[in-house]
Amino acid sequence: MFKPYDPPREPLFDVEILRRNITADWVKAQITATLERHMAGDKLHFHERLPSFDEIGTDEALSKAIPHPVSRGPLQDKILDILGELRGLGLLQPVPHGEDRQSDEAIEWNAFVANGSGALGEDSWDYIFNLPMARAIGEALWSGGQEAIYEGRKAAGLNPFSGRTSSERTGDKRLMEYTDELIDAVASSAVVHMEGCATGVLQFYQVGGEMTCRKTDQRLGWASGRLLNPALGAWHHPKPGEKGRSRFELLGAYDAPKPIRHVEIEAPSGVILMADWFRIPGFNEGVKHDITRGPSISSDLGVDKRTQDHYERLGLVRVHTTNCLPRISRDGELIRIGHFNEDHEDLWEDDPTAPYGQRFREELVPDEIGSICCDLWDVTFADREVLADILIAGGEVIAANDGVGEHGRPVEGAPRTREEALALLDAYSQKDTVAKFDVEPGAPLHLYMATGNRVSQFHEHFRSPDVSRHDWLEDMFILSPRPLDVAAELVDEADWAWPDRYSSSRNEEIEP
Numbered sequence: 001m002f003k004p005y006d007p008p009r010e011p012l013f014d015v016e017i018l019r020r021n022i023t024a025d026w027v028k029a030q031i032t033a034t035l036e037r038h039m040a041g042d043k044l045h046f047h048e049r050l051p052s053f054d055e056i057g058t059d060e061a062l063s064k065a066i067p068h069p070v071s072r073g074p075l076q077d078k079i080l081d082i083l084g085e086l087r088g089l090g091l092l093q094p095v096p097h098g099e100d101r102q103s104d105e106a107i108e109w110n111a112f113v114a115n116g117s118g119a120l121g122e123d124s125w126d127y128i129f130n131l132p133m134a135r136a137i138g139e140a141l142w143s144g145g146q147e148a149i150y151e152g153r154k155a156a157g158l159n160p161f162s163g164r165t166s167s168e169r170t171g172d173k174r175l176m177e178y179t180d181e182l183i184d185a186v187a188s189s190a191v192v193h194m195e196g197c198a199t200g201v202l203q204f205y206q207v208g209g210e211m212t213c214r215k216t217d218q219r220l221g222w223a224s225g226r227l228l229n230p231a232l233g234a235w236h237h238p239k240p241g242e243k244g245r246s247r248f249e250l251l252g253a254y255d256a257p258k259p260i261r262h263v264e265i266e267a268p269s270g271v272i273l274m275a276d277w278f279r280i281p282g283f284n285e286g287v288k289h290d291i292t293r294g295p296s297i298s299s300d301l302g303v304d305k306r307t308q309d310h311y312e313r314l315g316l317v318r319v320h321t322t323n324c325l326p327r328i329s330r331d332g333e334l335i336r337i338g339h340f341n342e343d344h345e346d347l348w349e350d351d352p353t354a355p356y357g358q359r360f361r362e363e364l365v366p367d368e369i370g371s372i373c374c375d376l377w378d379v380t381f382a383d384r385e386v387l388a389d390i391l392i393a394g395g396e397v398i399a400a401n402d403g404v405g406e407h408g409r410p411v412e413g414a415p416r417t418r419e420e421a422l423a424l425l426d427a428y429s430q431k432d433t434v435a436k437f438d439v440e441p442g443a444p445l446h447l448y449m450a451t452g453n454r455v456s457q458f459h460e461h462f463r464s465p466d467v468s469r470h471d472w473l474e475d476m477f478i479l480s481p482r483p484l485d486v487a488a489e490l491v492d493e494a495d496w497a498w499p500d501r502y503s504s505s506r507n508e509e510i511e512p
Helices: 024-039 059-065 075-086 106-114 124-128 132-155 180-197 283-288 302-314 385-402 419-429 457-459
Strands: 217-223 232-236 247-250 258-267 271-276 317-319 327-331 334-340 349-352 356-359 367-371 379-381 435-438 442-448 473-480 492-493
Touching: 024 059, 024 075, 024 132, 024 180, 059 180, 075 106, 075 132, 106 124, 106 385, 106 457, 124 132, 180 435, 232 356, 247 302, 258 302, 271 385, 271 473, 283 302, 283 385, 302 317, 317 442, 327 435, 334 492, 367 435, 379 385, 442 457
Parallel strands: 258 492
Antiparallel strands: 217 232, 232 247, 258 442, 271 379, 271 435, 317 379, 327 334, 327 367, 334 473, 349 356, 442 473
16 A cells, blocks of 8 residues: 655655654554543544444444544644644745645645745634645555554454445454554554655655636646645546546646726617626526536636626626625716725715714715626626527527426516517616616727626726726726726736627617
């Protein structure tokens, strides 16, 4: 199970660092204390596995008592002490290109390497235990102890692996009572294997510890054999029908888009409807039809791909937000969507003639168009005619499927004609959480929004002399009839293709 490298490798560091912290006697004491605690029915944390009544006093109970790194307690403290010594000797190196992928593990490890402390809060130490060195110490300790149990069972003429269930635990797969000698062997084997794996002399294959890149939705893992200098990478597998072998490639620097995206849209009718989603019969089917599966919208790439797909395929704009209630305001020629704090001190002044002695400075605030309840963490909008096309397409899908919608349930009231679709939209626009406003029909409309799935970065980065900035208004995105003056290094000029059928060059002005 534990093999030396061929050719042999020199230890990565002095093994005495490990021996000063973890000895066979220490492991035995931990096992003994845990066995006693388990017999009393106590555990350190919710996820700790207690032995069943039939397992008490057997090798299965002993297996559950071997220190493991996922268990909160003394072993984690020992691992941190060891990592602290290695850091003090300058042996630990930061994870390259992990922070720009927003890997919590990389952020925490790099902070520890830099200054010996955590970066993400009180409970963030757990991320450290997902890195290869911490897992090499903890997992090799547990696996080495488990190896001694397997050998003990074989010496007793039993199958190395006991049965998983009571019905399977018969014959040579029955449970075996542990002895003091077996506990000594487990402690000794655990330490020997831990020393070999942690110093890089024995091969260590990390199981688990993978993560999903928040930027690209790519599945990331740790490069094998890199304990002091951990690095993230990803497996690349041949596509079906392709020849070749799977390969593991280390991550390079992440080529992130600029924080702000600028796209142009057009409004054929000049009437814009805006909501978190249009819960109208036929809308889901009209949007989902023919859409291909892509990266998760939990990632920046997934959000951007979905936004681009809706824009190019439907003429529909979908801006990712949070679970919020943004205000839509008309500020001169701008439409501003964002968080409005009406209680901010800048919006109130003392006035003895006003109720409660204070007057709201209404003249400072842009005109309110409406507000949206973003239960779906999105703001979705389009021209009224575009939305009607989507509803009609959805109605056709439902009709072709004998009245059944995308979720396999009957859908009633889906439109079959433009008149029906427009009537549904007009009725829906009366809701409190739907905004309706006019723009110039057929003229370009410039949208500035955040890239990725973190809407707050728009307010953090967006600056323009064309847009006033206030402490009481945090913009999430902005619509303008003309391009705004924004620094080029901040703006990604999207090369997305607006649907030709809604281009002003192809359409006569549509009466709302």
